Amino acid sequence: MTTPVLDVRGLAFAYPDGHQALFGVDLHVHRGERVALLGPNGAGKTTLVLHLNGIHLAGAGSVAVSGLPVTKANIKEIRRRVGIVFQDPDDQLFMGTVREDVAFGPANLGLRGEALDAKVTEALAKVGMEEFADRPPHHLSFGQRRRVAVATVLAMDPEILVLDEPSSNLDPASRRELADILRGLDVTVLMVTHDLPYALELCERSVILDGGVVAAEGRTVDVLSNADLMRAHRLELPFGFDPVAAAATL
């Protein structure tokens, strides 16, 4: 088997105040896969995500991205390989214009001049936001800002795109547009979400994180249609949603 893009083994982590969030997480994501990370609030999802690009370093166990271990020495390359899109686009977009914001990541990697411009244009084109390049981010709609936030990490040519609640606060049309964009990207995706229909629509495989460990994993349709498993981890489908019927329409 090839080296997984994301290889998390026995990851445990406690915050400095002693609160332990992760108790031995094992997670593998292979190239081209789209995987949903599900779980109730407080399960440790965000803590896990912050390990993937070395904001937190493993207390025990290990994290590797395409074979490269996440350590202090590798941090620059790790942050290029792992692109995290945070939940609130206002946290992610902090420069004066969309163009500058998308350029921020690749410029930190040393790209300059025409190569940088080309990269920015390419990333914005992938999310359909080229014509907004010179607008200040706060003048865009929420859905547009979310798309630009995705472009800011795509511009770094990540090996894996990590999305924290990508569909939150989006109106249904923006939510669908984002789904279309994500489906069209040729990139590995790990998606943290409470939006279970969205997980079913976009991700073949799902992982349930609960109590700081991986409680279950499998095909998304199997996970969502296992009522006992769902109840045990405080996961609930929207009223009237039938995952098996929905999966049949995919």
Add this chain to the structure above:
Amino acid sequence: MPAHLKVLALVGFMLVVVATPREWFAAYAFFLGVLVTVGAVGRVRPGWVLKRMVVETPFVVFAVLMPFIAHGPRIEVLGLSLSESGLLSAWGLLAKGTLGVIAGLMLAATTTPQELVHGLERLRLPQQLVQIMAFMVRYLEVVTDEMRRMAVARASRGFVARNPLHWPVLARSVGALFIRSFERGERVHLAMVSRGYTGRMPR
């Protein structure tokens, strides 16, 4: 015109205006002419400028008071006894102040905040100051929006700030806003670090 040249022009213009003796009335007419030309070239609407000139009001009040309270030889104007040197000082203050405000507004009208920040950067203003300004420009709207939402939420629960007894509530709101902004700052930093930020803006 690049923003940094505009900033230099503004500073230069103001130095000349301030250094001009207040008795050279013709020079002031010329300065005003320069500003009007700039405004015409930059297609600045006079109404836009006038509305924003209210920031000058405190100076105007002070200037109007001066002829009444200053010492020295007095002259009769419309039956009022006014100090001659006071009148002259008032004229100087008013003329220089007004020219300054109009010149500043010309810059504001023809330059976006982003261009201004870049202009200052090109003028070699220290990186830290430029970064702080850029963040202020970016997040001013986010924070005022948050403030507005908090005010709406307060009002929706029947709160009206009518007398000083209500001030503690306002103080707590400001405190909450500060904490929220601080936490947002931390999240922004996290997002920056995730994209390879190491303490310097890439150039």
